[in-house]
């Protein structure tokens with residue numbers, strides 16, 4: 080499989096190439112040159128496969144010749160072995176023809192683990208083939224950093240340094256990062272905001288000598304390998320509920336558009352998907368686009384579902400590329416206009432095409448809290464402030480009749496309610512307990528370094544952390560406990 084950039088000006092790469100590169104050099108995002116296809120009989124033959132085996136089957140065509148099929152199967156089995164539910168991605172029925180699929184049974188209790196656990200192993204394998212090491216740097220306001228750290232913890236060829244804004248992440252989120260202690264992990268609490276952290280990461284990538292010296296890499300949601308690793312759970316749910324002999328619909332709590340893009344990919348691979356509901360919180364740019372062709376950026380407002388607080392969904396560029404019949408020049412021009420004017424110009428016919436598959440939904444904080452309470456009372460199910468928006472979308476659109484032709488609706492549950500104990504307690508009066516593998520999270524030793532918002536200081540820290548693994552003689556950087 081070959082990968083091309085949505086903007087058409089970057090080298091064509093294979094799977095290993097896009098895994099390590101992340102973003103394309105022209106600022107675009109990598110896409111498979113063509114969509115792998117499975118026939119009706121092939122989908123049917125996948126029914127009943129255990130999740131890791133299904134995942135290997137679905138991901139294999141994207142990997143192509145880069146990894147042998149038996150190796151990929153081993154990596155998939157290994158990636159999901161630590162999940163705490165035996166089905167890995169269980170379905171729960173909530174209503175007539177409404178289900179939720181729980182994607183939060185991984186080590187950090189959010190759906191990011193579904194892709195990251197596999198990605199860490201893919202990195203190790205691909206790097207060992209070429210005898211290389213990389214240093215991953217990232218900024219996080221919460222879920223992504225902890226999932227990335229867990230994914231590469233103790234791996235041989237990857238060092239990781241995650242910046243978080245000091246005192247501005249939730250305690251659960253911070254402790255999930257800072258209590259993961261291994262020689263290849265560095266946590267830095269920056270005296271600044273999340274935006275400062277992101278600017279520092281961008282500045283490190285822009286510092287070419289440093290970038291090359293450290294072999295910097297990123298694991299943000301624009302990496303195609305992450306999207307590929309999210310396709311199998313859509314297939315798993317659809318096959319359980321009657322596909323390929325009937326269509327299903329999915330409802331996805333959305334931020335950067337990575338998760339719902341994986342559902343779109345499954346659709347393009349031949350899985351019968353009747354509708355994709357894009358569920359947003361008060362930061363509703365995608366809802367405004369899908370309901371009124373109004374893709375205009377507004378300032379981000381904090382909400383109860385912080386992982387969906389976005390102004391611009393970076394992965395939307397991949398769907399735009401498809402909607403524009405894979406015309407890279409038109410894609411680049413549309414994105415450029417959006418950056419320059421804050422409003423994306425989309426022709427009416429293109430917008431209508433988007434609406435045949437995608438449907439928007441939005442919910443503010445007050446309604447989110449009420450929906451958590453109502454769902455608990457009516458079904459007994461406890462959904463976190465992200466998942467509940469997708470579930471509420473599925474139930475209300477179904478009741479309004481607008482999804483009935485699309486088949487059963489499956490809402491993606493993206494985080495465990497125990498990750499957001501305060502919001503859950505306010506909505507229901509109950510404080511959900513952390514699952515057993517994290518029940519001592521508040522007692523574990525924390526290790527992180529506090530640093531000023533200063534590029535030279537941060538680069539020195541990154542260098543130290545990477546060097547302590549390549550040269551055993553060098554003195555390790557010492558963390559500052561909380």
Ligand SMILES: *Cc1c(COP(=O)(O)O)cnc(C)c1O
Nearest residue numbers: 333334335336337338386493494
């Ligand atoms: C990351 C995240 C989302 C948003 O997913 P995208 O792929 O960015 O659209 C939703 N819910 C939770 C809990 C998340 O961590």
